[in-house]
Amino acid sequence: MSNAVAKPKDWVPKGDLQKEISAEKMLLELPRELLFITGSEAAREAIKRANIDCAISYPITPQSETMQQAGYLYDEGYIKEYYRAEEEIGVMSATAGASRAGVRALTATSGPGLMRGMEAISSWPGARVTPVLLDMCRVINTPLAIQPDNIEISFLLNTGMIMLHAENQQDFFDYTLAACEVTEHVDVTLPAMVSVDGFFVTHARGPVSIPSDEYKLNRRDGWRSAVPAMDNENPPARISRDAPIQKSNFISYHMHASWQQEVFAALERSGKYFEKLLKGRIEIINPEAEDFIICSGSAVSQAREAVRQEGENGRVVGLVKVKTLRPFPTTSIVNALKNAKRILIPEFNQAGWMHKEVCSVLYGKCKANIVDGPRVFGGMTMPTEMVIEWLAKARKDFP
Amino acid sequence: MSLDTIKPSPGFLEHLPIEYQDLVNHGQYGKKMKASDMGKFKELIEEHPMCAGCAMTLFIRLVFIGLPNPEHSVIVGTAGCGRLAISQGNVPFIYGNYGDTNSTASGLKRGLELRFPNQKKDVIAMCGDGGLVDIGFQGLMHSWFRNEKFATIMLDNEVYGNTGGQESGMTLKGKVLKMAPRGKVDEKMDVMGLAKVAGVDYIARIAPTNPGRVLRTVRRAILVAREIGSSYIQAYTSCNIEYSIPTPDVMKDAFDIEKERYGFEEIVSDRAKKFLDEVEKKKK
Numbered sequence: 001m002s003n004a005v006a007k008p009k010d011w012v013p014k015g016d017l018q019k020e021i022s023a024e025k026m027l028l029e030l031p032r033e034l035l036f037i038t039g040s041e042a043a044r045e046a047i048k049r050a051n052i053d054c055a056i057s058y059p060i061t062p063q064s065e066t067m068q069q070a071g072y073l074y075d076e077g078y079i080k081e082y083y084r085a086e087e088e089i090g091v092m093s094a095t096a097g098a099s100r101a102g103v104r105a106l107t108a109t110s111g112p113g114l115m116r117g118m119e120a121i122s123s124w125p126g127a128r129v130t131p132v133l134l135d136m137c138r139v140i141n142t143p144l145a146i147q148p149d150n151i152e153i154s155f156l157l158n159t160g161m162i163m164l165h166a167e168n169q170q171d172f173f174d175y176t177l178a179a180c181e182v183t184e185h186v187d188v189t190l191p192a193m194v195s196v197d198g199f200f201v202t203h204a205r206g207p208v209s210i211p212s213d214e215y216k217l218n219r220r221d222g223w224r225s226a227v228p229a230m231d232n233e234n235p236p237a238r239i240s241r242d243a244p245i246q247k248s249n250f251i252s253y254h255m256h257a258s259w260q261q262e263v264f265a266a267l268e269r270s271g272k273y274f275e276k277l278l279k280g281r282i283e284i285i286n287p288e289a290e291d292f293i294i295c296s297g298s299a300v301s302q303a304r305e306a307v308r309q310e311g312e313n314g315r316v317v318g319l320v321k322v323k324t325l326r327p328f329p330t331t332s333i334v335n336a337l338k339n340a341k342r343i344l345i346p347e348f349n350q351a352g353w354m355h356k357e358v359c360s361v362l363y364g365k366c367k368a369n370i371v372d373g374p375r376v377f378g379g380m381t382m383p384t385e386m387v388i389e390w391l392a393k394a395r396k397d398f399p
Numbered sequence: 400m401s402l403d404t405i406k407p408s409p410g411f412l413e414h415l416p417i418e419y420q421d422l423v424n425h426g427q428y429g430k431k432m433k434a435s436d437m438g439k440f441k442e443l444i445e446e447h448p449m450c451a452g453c454a455m456t457l458f459i460r461l462v463f464i465g466l467p468n469p470e471h472s473v474i475v476g477t478a479g480c481g482r483l484a485i486s487q488g489n490v491p492f493i494y495g496n497y498g499d500t501n502s503t504a505s506g507l508k509r510g511l512e513l514r515f516p517n518q519k520k521d522v523i524a525m526c527g528d529g530g531l532v533d534i535g536f537q538g539l540m541h542s543w544f545r546n547e548k549f550a551t552i553m554l555d556n557e558v559y560g561n562t563g564g565q566e567s568g569m570t571l572k573g574k575v576l577k578m579a580p581r582g583k584v585d586e587k588m589d590v591m592g593l594a595k596v597a598g599v600d601y602i603a604r605i606a607p608t609n610p611g612r613v614l615r616t617v618r619r620a621i622l623v624a625r626e627i628g629s630s631y632i633q634a635y636t637s638c639n640i641e642y643s644i645p646t647p648d649v650m651k652d653a654f655d656i657e658k659e660r661y662g663f664e665e666i667v668s669d670r671a672k673k674f675l676d677e678v679e680k681k682k683k
Contacts, residue, residue: 053513056506081509085502086541093499093538094506097475100493101510119496222514230473230491231511232520235405 013077102222102229125160147379289318465617498534
């Protein structure tokens with residue numbers, strides 16, 4: 001703790017010295033430097049380059065330091081506006097308020113904070129606001145714990161928001177920057193959540209290659225949007241975007257239905273941008289394999305190692321890493337798994353939401369036996385041996 | 400938006416709906432209307448689905464007339480009777496989630512200040528007593544403690560009118576309403592006092608008995624919020640349905656309650672007073 005000191009009169013915000021570029025140039029063209037940093041630090045580096053106008057924070061610690069790091073970035077002048085809000089409903093409401101004003105808004109939360117802000121977050125897609133929410137997953141169900149578990153992701157799967165699930169620190173950096181741009185395309189105009197499994201990624205160090213901080217993303221242009229910003233820069237009309245559609249008549253039913261259909265159509269349209277910026281919405285290893293593992297988040301790292309060890313023993317195992325949970329890369333997954341015989345779906349949660357997702361898209365399109373697991377939750381790690389044992393059992397059960 | 404944005408391009412005016420033509424030709428944009436002008440100009444809000452005789456509707460209508468810069472205003476609301484009328488006004492209206500007005504307005508105002516550094520945008524959070532001090536209490540208080548620069552207007556009908564007459568924090572002790580089958584146990588919340596403790600720069604309690612005074616109070620609250628800090632108006636806007644006030648007696652009730660316990664009161668900080676003195680002196 002120290003006392004605040006006013007900025008000198010000749011102070012120049014560091015963000016003002018950065019050069020604006022597109023996400024494509026940032027992620028795919030610029031040379032990169034390799035660092036060894038935590039997931040929270042990777043988030044900080046992404047935010048530093050994301051040209052964020054307004055970041056609103058609440059201390060859901062110990063899961064992540066991200067939003068206090070955002071505070072330091074504000075102090076340095078990489079973020080234009082920042083404050084600590086009252087709690088998560090306040091954070092999510094204010095973040096949407098800032099986004100409605102036509103500026104780029106960002107916040108981060110985890111587990112219980114996400115649940116608390118849920119009412120506000122689930123209204124974002126329909127409001128066609130474009131904030132980016134970084135989510136560091138942790139236990140939400142009782143007995144409460146602060147350990148990693150990504151069941152919270154399942155609560156947001158049907159809201160209409162863009163959802164990315166990072167495997168590691170590198171993904172957290174790349175996905176955050178990609179999300180900041182894709183959300184704001186006129187044919188998208190939707191919010192995004194970038195999730196990462198807490199502790200395993202947020203608090204652990206990993207290799208992250210990043211471009212120079214001399215660059216930042218192009219600023220949000222508040223005039224370019226599927227719906228007008230709430231800035232009163234348009235001639236007045238009686239029916240505002242946020243007018244309640246609460247009459248019990250067919251006009252209101254149709255208004256709501258068509259609005260929601262458009263939200264989910266916009267979500268699908270975002271896929272092409274991620275396809276380019278993330279070099280595909282899935283990653284495939286050993287596409288010719290009969291045994292496949294499909295998963296997202298840090299389960300991918302465990303599966304990756306299992307695939308390597310199986311390879312050393314002469315067994316070819318395929319891996320499908322899902323990068324975008326929403327829009328779900330249905331066609332790519334069906335194509336990747338159409339010839340698989342056995343499919344394993346490791347997850348860090350009790351609900352098995354990825355298992356349900358995969359089953360629903362493969363139904364009738366793949367003859368593989370889909371194994372419901374392995375799963376760990378409540379903070380457990382997933383040893384590679386566990387994945388290999390489940391693979392062996394699958395071969396035995398489904399010869 | 401400049402006032403020019405409102406004006407249609409040459410040749411287009413006659414093709415626009417008559418209502419829009421009236422707004423352009425006979426509206427309040429660019430003018431300061433007086434209460435005595437009511438009925439002589441096209442108001443920002445006219446049609447609405449509110450109950451016959453609703454005092455809240457009269458007050459909301461007066462708020463719209465009192466907006467110092469409607470072409471640069473955004474209103475934030477939440478569930479409740481008020482939004483049924485507010486959403487019909489010719490001012491952008493954010494209908495958010497339950498009790499999120501002052502949190503949403505905080506982000507909105509800061510965002511607008513970033514985007515329009517050379518054009519002040521007035522943000523007004525206007526909603527009912529339940530939305531503000533029950534479900535929205537946390538956001539309300541923190542926005543005040545943060546000294547957010549927007550105006551908050553409470554439409555205090557002392558009941559949850561829109562959901563069918565449940566007690567709220569602003570209901571008087573002893574009143575029998577839904578969810579208070581034996582009468583409300585606790586006292587009416589002293590939100591004026593809370594505003595004072597939180598350091599709100601301009602606080603006013605008012606009943607819609609004197610239209611001129613309502614317009615002046617609304618303008619003062621919005622100007623203080625624009626230049627100085629948070630402002631709060633607590634307006635008695637009776638629910639004639641849930642309180643069984645005969646429609647012809649709604650204004651009589653407003654005068655009676657005003658005299659009994661809802662008298663006009665202003666609490667103005669020194670810096671807001673100095674500012675208002677300067678503004679009002681300049682106008683004279």
